[in-house]
Amino acid sequence: MSEPTSRSIRPVQGALLLALSALLFSLMGVAIREASSTIGNESVVFFRNLVGVLFFVPLILLRGIRPLRTSRLKSHLWRTAFGLAAMYCFFYAIAHLPLADAMLFTYSAPVFTPLIAWLWLKEPINRRMLVATSIGLAGVLLVSRPSTALFGGQALVGMAASILAALAFVSIREMSDTEPAYRMVFYFSLFSALISAIPLSWAWQPLDSHELGLLLVAGLLATSSQIVMTKAYSLAPPGMIGPVAYLAIVFAGIIAWLRWGETPEPLSLIGAALIFSASLIAIPRRIR
Numbered sequence: 001m002s003e004p005t006s007r008s009i010r011p012v013q014g015a016l017l018l019a020l021s022a023l024l025f026s027l028m029g030v031a032i033r034e035a036s037s038t039i040g041n042e043s044v045v046f047f048r049n050l051v052g053v054l055f056f057v058p059l060i061l062l063r064g065i066r067p068l069r070t071s072r073l074k075s076h077l078w079r080t081a082f083g084l085a086a087m088y089c090f091f092y093a094i095a096h097l098p099l100a101d102a103m104l105f106t107y108s109a110p111v112f113t114p115l116i117a118w119l120w121l122k123e124p125i126n127r128r129m130l131v132a133t134s135i136g137l138a139g140v141l142l143v144s145r146p147s148t149a150l151f152g153g154q155a156l157v158g159m160a161a162s163i164l165a166a167l168a169f170v171s172i173r174e175m176s177d178t179e180p181a182y183r184m185v186f187y188f189s190l191f192s193a194l195i196s197a198i199p200l201s202w203a204w205q206p207l208d209s210h211e212l213g214l215l216l217v218a219g220l221l222a223t224s225s226q227i228v229m230t231k232a233y234s235l236a237p238p239g240m241i242g243p244v245a246y247l248a249i250v251f252a253g254i255i256a257w258l259r260w261g262e263t264p265e266p267l268s269l270i271g272a273a274l275i276f277s278a279s280l281i282a283i284p285r286r287i288r
Contacts, residue, residue, distance in 0.1 A: 014236035015244045017228050022248035024225035029094065029103070029248075030255055031218035036095040039211055042203035044091050044218075045084075046196040051219025052189030052226070059182070068186055075175050076187040082168040084192045089161035097158060103249055104140055105158030111137050112166035113242045120170050123237045128281060136243035136278030142271025169233055169242070176234035185227050243278040250275055 035044055059067065070076065093102035111133050117123045175184060207215070232241065250272045 009236055009240075011236040011240050014232045014234075015241045017232035017235070018241050018244040019247050021225045021229035021232060022245055023251045024221050024228065026248045026251040026255060028218050028221035028225060029252060030259065031214050031221065032091060033094050035211060035214040035218060036091065039207065039215070040203050040205060041088065041091050041095060042196070042199045043205060043207070044215065045087055046193065046200045047212075047215040048087070048219045048222050049084075049189050049193035049196055051216060052185065052223040053193050055189070055220070055223045056182075056186050068183055070179065070183060070187065072175060072179060073187075075171065075179075076184070077191060079168060079171040079175065079184065080188050080191040080195070082164050082171055083188055084195060086161050086164035086168055087192070089157045089164065093158040093161055102158060103252055105162045106165065107140055107162075107246055107249055108137060109162045109165040109169065109242070109245070112163055113169050116166050116170045117173060117237055121174055121237075123173075129240060132243045132278045132281040135274050135281065136246045139271040139274030139278060140246055140249055142267045142274065172230050172233045173237060181227055181231035181234055184230050185223065188226070189223065243275075243281075246275040246278060 032044060032048075056068075090102070090106050093105055097105075114125045114129045114133060118125045172184060235241075253272070
């Protein structure tokens with residue numbers, strides 16, 4: 001696998017990959033929601049990361065550890081800190097808040113990414129980015145129709161998930177000049193599994209085959225989504241393609257309709273249109 005030598009910008013490819021990541025992540029959310037009804041948050045987070053580590057076993061057996069060697073452990077640790085904290089908050093939100101509220105918080109992360117990328121990486125922020133994120137957030141509000149739980153104390157956990165996820169996205173961008181996507185995901189999974197094993201030591205619970213199956217599926221979907229997402233953010237600044245992540249709300253609504261027979265309301269359809277519009281606005285036209 002080749003490694004990037006400079007930070008390139010390919011917004012169209014990045015946007016398409018981020019849309020695929022959103023689909024995989026929405027499927028993961030369904031598995032996590034069903035698993036969380038009987039499994040504690042500590043076990044869900046640990047097994048999701050353990051599956052991520054096992055995902056790389058074939059690569060290590062075939063090519064050894066050379067493709068995974070890095071000189072930027074500190075950057076990987078920062079990325080793990082942001083991403084793992086966001087994961088705990090997100091899974092908690094799924095288990096304790098209405099799903100619409102949890103999705104709203106998680107996918108409002110692109111609202112924060114342009115500002116964080118501007119402060120951290122000094123990447124420019126323009127009117128197009130601000131308009132796209134504003135339209136996307138308005139669409140998320142219409143689709144999610146947040147309930148009164150949005151204003152409860154637990155909502156702070158969801159908001160924390162959003163900000164921490166934005167920090168993780170920008171940290172991915174910061175490493176993309178030397179670190180390929182698979183390496184970033186490997187170290188995130190490895191460090192996250194080791195750290196999340198600590199609370200599991202006092203929160204362990206026996207799992208049956210159905211529960212293990214849900215965790216396995218969720219872990220595979222999450223790792224695949226993360227690899228694709230990491231590659232997407234290495235191709236374009238978060239502020240440029242971030243609104244594409246809102247498509248996960250649309251995908252989740254379609255899955256909920258197919259899985260549980262939930263019919264979208266007119267406001268949801270309007271919101272979906274706004275989300276698609278924001279995704280298109282975020283991608284700049286090719287300059288001749």
